[in-house]
Amino acid sequence: MKKTILMAFALLALPALAPADGQWVLEQCTLTYHVSHPLHQTEAVSHAARGKGFCHAGQCDFLIAVPVKSFDSGDSNRDLHMLQVTRGAEFPMVIVRTRLPESAATSATINVDLEIQFAGQTTQYKQVPFKLETQGGETHITGTIPATLADFKIDPPSLLTMPVKNDIPVRVEMTWRPQ
Amino acid sequence: MLRTIFRAQHSAAPPGLVFVWLFAVLAPSLMAQTAGMGALTGKVTDPSGAVVANVTVMATSVDNGQTRSTTTGTDGTYKLDGLAAGNYRVKFEASGFKSVELPPATVNGTETAVLDTKLEIGEVGNAIPVNNPAPVSEENLPNAPSASKPPSLQDLGFPAEQSQGDARQQALLDKRTHMLKIHQRLGLITTIPLIATVATSLNAGGKSTSTTSRDLHVALGGLTGDLYFMTAYYAIRAPRVPGTETRGPIRFHKVMAWIHGPGMVLTPILGAIAFDQKSKGEKVHGIASAHGPVAIVTAGAFGAALLSVSVKF
Numbered sequence: 001m002k003k004t005i006l007m008a009f010a011l012l013a014l015p016a017l018a019p020a021d022g023q024w025v026l027e028q029c030t031l032t033y034h035v036s037h038p039l040h041q042t043e044a045v046s047h048a049a050r051g052k053g054f055c056h057a058g059q060c061d062f063l064i065a066v067p068v069k070s071f072d073s074g075d076s077n078r079d080l081h082m083l084q085v086t087r088g089a090e091f092p093m094v095i096v097r098t099r100l101p102e103s104a105a106t107s108a109t110i111n112v113d114l115e116i117q118f119a120g121q122t123t124q125y126k127q128v129p130f131k132l133e134t135q136g137g138e139t140h141i142t143g144t145i146p147a148t149l150a151d152f153k154i155d156p157p158s159l160l161t162m163p164v165k166n167d168i169p170v171r172v173e174m175t176w177r178p179q
Numbered sequence: 180m181l182r183t184i185f186r187a188q189h190s191a192a193p194p195g196l197v198f199v200w201l202f203a204v205l206a207p208s209l210m211a212q213t214a215g216m217g218a219l220t221g222k223v224t225d226p227s228g229a230v231v232a233n234v235t236v237m238a239t240s241v242d243n244g245q246t247r248s249t250t251t252g253t254d255g256t257y258k259l260d261g262l263a264a265g266n267y268r269v270k271f272e273a274s275g276f277k278s279v280e281l282p283p284a285t286v287n288g289t290e291t292a293v294l295d296t297k298l299e300i301g302e303v304g305n306a307i308p309v310n311n312p313a314p315v316s317e318e319n320l321p322n323a324p325s326a327s328k329p330p331s332l333q334d335l336g337f338p339a340e341q342s343q344g345d346a347r348q349q350a351l352l353d354k355r356t357h358m359l360k361i362h363q364r365l366g367l368i369t370t371i372p373l374i375a376t377v378a379t380s381l382n383a384g385g386k387s388t389s390t391t392s393r394d395l396h397v398a399l400g401g402l403t404g405d406l407y408f409m410t411a412y413y414a415i416r417a418p419r420v421p422g423t424e425t426r427g428p429i430r431f432h433k434v435m436a437w438i439h440g441p442g443m444v445l446t447p448i449l450g451a452i453a454f455d456q457k458s459k460g461e462k463v464h465g466i467a468s469a470h471g472p473v474a475i476v477t478a479g480a481f482g483a484a485l486l487s488v489s490v491k492f
Contacts, residue, residue, distance in 0.1 A: 039490055050335040054328060061329035067341050075427030077488070080420055084356040087246060089348035092341065097329065120244065153244040160367065160489055 026051030230255025442477025
């Protein structure tokens with residue numbers, strides 16, 4: 001009987017021995033998409049992304065979201081066309097999800113599987129490389145997501161009857177802070 | 180009206196023929212936009228059979244995901260025309276009713292598909308955007324499995340108005356883009372007779388001019404004017420998006436419109452006076468002598484407006 005009670009206490013104590021749950025908060029983020037047209041090279045930037053990471057048992061689930069309309073190319077007309085063609089009023093958020101081991105925070109480079117919801121579509125990108133740099137408790141992450149218009153079933157917008165290129169790489173610069 | 184005056188003075192001259200010929204050449208490019216398009220129509224009623232007005236009807240192409248939307252009129256009917264042939268999912272949303280999405284219906288270029296529907300009473304604001312992907316389940320997340328609960332959109336604290344879809348706003352943007360695409364195409368087409376008009380002005384306004392060369396100039400000018408005002412119509416009537424501040428090259432584009440717009444009105448008036456003076460065998464004089472400079476400034480402003488949105492400076 002004593003043995004059983006001791007075992008029960010031991011089992012109850014196991015969660016306490018496991019690594020404590022942690023959280024990451026996206027401190028700063030700059031997202032830049034690049035669009036190529038025979039007459040134009042355009043970039044649009046957003047600083048409006050928010051993100052969180054919940055960690056448990058050595059794994060962290062991250063969620064990053066950014067309003068589609070927050071991207072600014074410096075041309076309001078172009079931004080409104082982007083909003084229309086990506087159905088940004090109907091699907092106003094770009095949502096990125098990923099899962100990483102907690103130990104990844106100490107690596108110099110990581111390859112990440114991303115799941116991105118955008119324009120009413122969900123697409124997965126496998127093994128996207130990112131660079132990590134930790135300074136003063138904050139982790140800076142940089143990389144480029146090789147997105148294309150076709151991935152999200154977006155018809156390439158055209159100017160003077162010439163469509164833009166299918167590739168719309170998104171440069172990511174993020175600073176994460178543990179909470 | 181000006182062309183009517185000119186035609187009355189030179190009824191046997193060829194400008195009418197030139198006008199018809201040019202329009203016949205240019206018209207197919209405009210007509211092609213509507214060729215092979217189908218339509219979707221129907222009536223929306225409530226459980227009692229009464230018609231329901233202001234229902235948002237949204238057709239989403241199964242093939243390419245493109246969306247078109249409209250609202251029902253006071254008689255409960257709607258019509259979505261200009262749809263490319265294919266299969267469409269149609270969704271109906273109205274305040275106070277449950278949203279309804281019908282199985283894909285086929286639209287072809289020859290017949291109008293009819294889709295009537297009956298709405299059930301529901302809670303206000305229960306609309307869910309079409310094609311909105313279901314929340315990603317934990318099992319579907321990439322990489323290794325985890326026992327932790329993933330963060331949700333609510334955890335990020337975005338205000339509801341920023342993170343919830345708005346079908347009406349999307350319909351507004353769709354209409355705006357549709358009209359501005361036509362504006363852009365017509366603007367491009369307008370440059371052809373505009374350049375031709377400027378080119379023929381050399382023979383129309385010199386010392387040794389002929390009636391034929393003046394008539395050709397008038398006909399081309401008339402065609403340019405017609406196309407120009409059609410172009411302007413689609414820009415002026417394109418819906419404005421509330422809360423949008425005009426920034427970037429489009430500002431210059433709009434400023435240029437304040438130059439070429441009045442210029443496009445003034446140029447033919449001055450041209451008519453000049454034409455009249457020339458026809459009487461007089462040298463162009465007085466205010467009519469401004470026809471050429473005003474036309475050049477107008478054409479220049481039009482070209483600059485076109486370039487401002489085409490080439491990055």
